[in-house]
Amino acid sequence: MASKPNPINSENPQNTNANLSSSINSPIFISESLHSIVSHHSLIRHFHSSLPTVSSTINNPIRQNYPLSPSSSLLLMPSWSSSPSLPYIGVKLVTYFPQNSTVNLPCVHANYVLFNSTTGQPLASVDGTVLTLYRTACVSGLASKILARNDSKVLVMIGAGNLAPHLIKAHLAANPSLQKVIIWNRTIEKATDLAENLRGRDEYNGVCFESNESLEEIIELGDIVSCATNSEVPLVKGERLKAGAHLDLVGSFTHTMKECDDEAIRRGRVYVDNEAALMEAGELVGAFERGVIGKEDVGGNLVELIKGERVGRRNSEDITVFKSVGSAVVDILAAQLVYETYLKNRG
Structure with a gap:
């Protein structure tokens, strides 16, 4: 049978x-x-x-x-x-x-x-x-549950496309300490519309949603910074990340795409969803080529983190970086x- x-x-x-x-x-x-x-x-x-x-x-x-x-x-x-x-x-x-x-x-x-x-x-x-929107966002949510500080208060969402509301919901689901979400988009009207759409919903238990035009200003505020763009120009400058921040990179999947600069990779402890990220993600491929870090410096993948086979966040000052490219x-x-x-x- x-x-x-x-x-x-x-x-x-x-x-x-x-x-x-x-x-x-x-x-x-x-x-x-x-x-x-x-x-x-x-x-x-x-x-x-x-x-x-x-x-x-x-x-x-x-x-x-x-x-x-x-x-x-x-x-x-x-x-x-x-x-x-x-x-x-x-x-x-x-x-x-x-x-x-x-x-x-x-x-x-x-x-x-x-x-x-x-x-x-x-x-x-x-x-x-x-x-795909659900699974991509929930992989990021699970990673932030493991890697972000458990007292994270501010989520910065870079990008306001179809994936952004799912990422916001996933990070909120995984990190109940979050109290504020700040959204940035190249077209500020899209960020404002998304913040307005999410604002006031009972399911978010009083979480504050707002938009902001100053990317550099809000990156400094983020305990979790999540990026979902197709940018080929680094948006997140590593020098702007606060101590203890968690950086979630979702958008890039080719060598020419990158959502953060080398300094973010250098300052952070890098993790990936699976090994394909080491070959596909522009932020990592470029960093390897320029000698910013080596593949051996990557802290591990998501399954290894869940199993406890690799160490995640070591202290409250660590900057963690999670890069996902998706998988079947x-x-x-x-x-x-x-x-x-x-x-x-x-x-």
């Missing part, structure tokens, strides 16, 4: 397994908002508990990138697990059409397809764009939580 997925935190595993069994012959298209299925709290918890136990069982080939035109492309990101606790195959399909900005459409669209790894049968299709490992774990929670709620 084919093995069935084990639902997460299910109060009634028997009923949920019945749902899983009945769903095998009828793939689910999860069209409802992921906001009603998972939260940043729940996904951070899931990553924290699952990454140490199943990450080594997940096959994660290099993503395939097919140019469709001089500017547009199709990307395929497959993964599959050999663990009985994660009986899935997942594929994220991503299209990149930068010209879409001229017709008021997102440049990136994605879909995530989940299969049963025992039978190969399709199980579900999920909005891959939103799933966290994609499949995020899809697992969405799928199994959806089935549990439906049943």
Whole structure:
């Protein structure tokens, strides 16, 4: 008999397994908002508990990138697990059409397809764009939970795009001591609009949201500084980081992109989400080439930090830097939580 997925935190595993069994012959298209299925709290918890136990069982080939035109492309990101606790195959399909900005459409669209790894049968299709926003933000949230000071008060958010509100929510979920969020964007109106949108929501328990035009001024205030931009010019100057700050770098994924300067890398103790960051992230590749630090100076990756195999923050004066580039490992774990929670709620 084919093995069935084990639902997460299910109060009634028997009923949920019945749902899983009945769903095998009828793939689910999860069209409802992921906001009603998972939260940043729940996904951070899931990553924290699952990454140490199943990450080594997940096959994660290099993503395939097919140019469709001089500017547009199709990307395929497959993964599959050999663990009985994660009986899935997942594929994220991503299209990149930068010209879409001229017709008021997102440049990136994605879909995530989940299969049963025992039978190969399709199980579900999920909005891959939103799933990626959630998993990216929650990786950063989990890292800041481990690396940031536990008395952090001020979060500085650099960038006000689609990922920014997710990063803010993830850092707030992971760091309940945060009291203020300051948002900066090249177009200040976008930062102001985001701050206004978040301000006054009951879920944030009185957290203050504001925008500011002076990037250098607010970096000096940040206990956690989170960056989500496609900048090729360093935005965070290391000399401006306060002692004890945690710097979260999310945006860059090519050698030409960089969100901080060499001084931030030099002053900080650097950690990565996975080894691909050492080869892809512009901040790190450039720092290696210029001899600012060596690869051997990187403090460790996220799984090693969770397991306690690498030392994170050593004291309240340490500056920590976390660089993420994403991976199919966290994609499949995020899809697992969405799928199994959806089935549990439906049943």
